[in-house]
Amino acid sequence: MNRVAIVTGASAGIGAATSRLLHERGFHVYAVARRLDKMTQLAALGIRTVRADVTAEADLTALVDQVVTESGRIDVLVNNAGYGSFGALEDVPLDEARRQFDVNVFGAARLCQLVLPHLRAQNSGRIINVSSVGARMYQPLGGWYHATKYALEGLSDCLRVELRPLGIDVVLIQPGGIDTEFPRVAGERLLAASGEGPYAGYARRYAASLTSEARGISAPAVVARAIGRAATVRRPRARYAVGRGARAALLARWLLPDRVYDRVLVGLFTAIADAAARGAKTSS
DSSP, rough: OOOEEESSSTHHHHHHHHHHHHTTTTTTEEEEEOOOGGGHHHHTTTEEEEEOOOTTTTHHHHHHHHHHHHOOOEEEEOOOOOHHHHHHHHTTTTTHHHHHIIIIIHHHHHHHHHHHHHHHHOOEEEEEEOGGGGGGGOOTTTHHHHHHHHHHHHHHHHHHHHHHHTTTTEEEEOOOSSSHHHHHHHHHHHHHHHSSSSHHHHHHHHHHHHHTTTTOOHHHHHHHHHHHHHHHHHSOOOOOOOOSSSHHHHHHHHHSOHHHHHHHHHHHHHHHHHHHHHHHHOOO
C-alpha cells in the first residue's frame, strides 16, 4: 500500500520539488496550491493536484476529507506554504502582518489539527514543517517574517513532544539560501512598504542585497531531499538545516553575543548591497 503525503505550497520551488521526489519514492502525493494551472507539470506525472488556500477553512477541510475519502489514510503532512513580506515595522500595515501569520503559521497549524485525528487513529505519521534559518536569526526590515518563523518553530517544538507518545513525529526543515521566488518577492514587498520615507535608503540597500543573494544559492531539490529523508527514515531528526549558508548562519547565531551579531549582520548586508551596486554600475 502506497504511503500518502500532502504537500502545501506545491506550485513552485520547494513544494514542487518535494512533490516530485515523494512521488518518485512511491508516495501517493496530493500537491496543494492556490492555482491549479501552476501545477500542470506535476499532474502530468500522476501527482494529484488540489486547489486550496491555506488561509481558507473550507478549503482545508475539503482537502483533508478528499484525501481520506480517496486514499483512506494520511502518512505525511508537509507544511511548506509560506511567503516573506519585508518592510519596516512602522510601515507594514497590520492587515499584511496578520495575513503573513495566517499563511505561515495558522494555515500550518489548522492543517495539523485536521490531519491529527487520522494520524492518531493509525498511531503513526509525520508532520514536516518547513521553517527557515530565519527562525533562529534575524534580518533588518524583516520583523514580521521572522516573527512567523519563530512562532512556527515554537509551535513545532511543543507539538513534537506532545505527539511523541502517540507515535507521530514532528520535524522542522530549516532552509538557508534557496533558489526560489522568495528573494524577488521579499525585495518587491520591501520596496513597496518602505521604498519611500524615513527607511528608504536602508530599504533600497537591503532590497539590493536580497537580489544579490539570489545568485549561486542552492536548488530547491536540496530541501526536497531533506524532506524525503525526514519522511522515510525510521527515526528522523528534530531539525534539518539545509542549503547555502544554513549551518554557518545557525552556528554564528549560537556563538556570537547579540550586539556582536548585530554588527556582523549589518556589515554583511552593507557589503552585499555595495557589491550589487558596483555590479550594476559596471554592467551599465
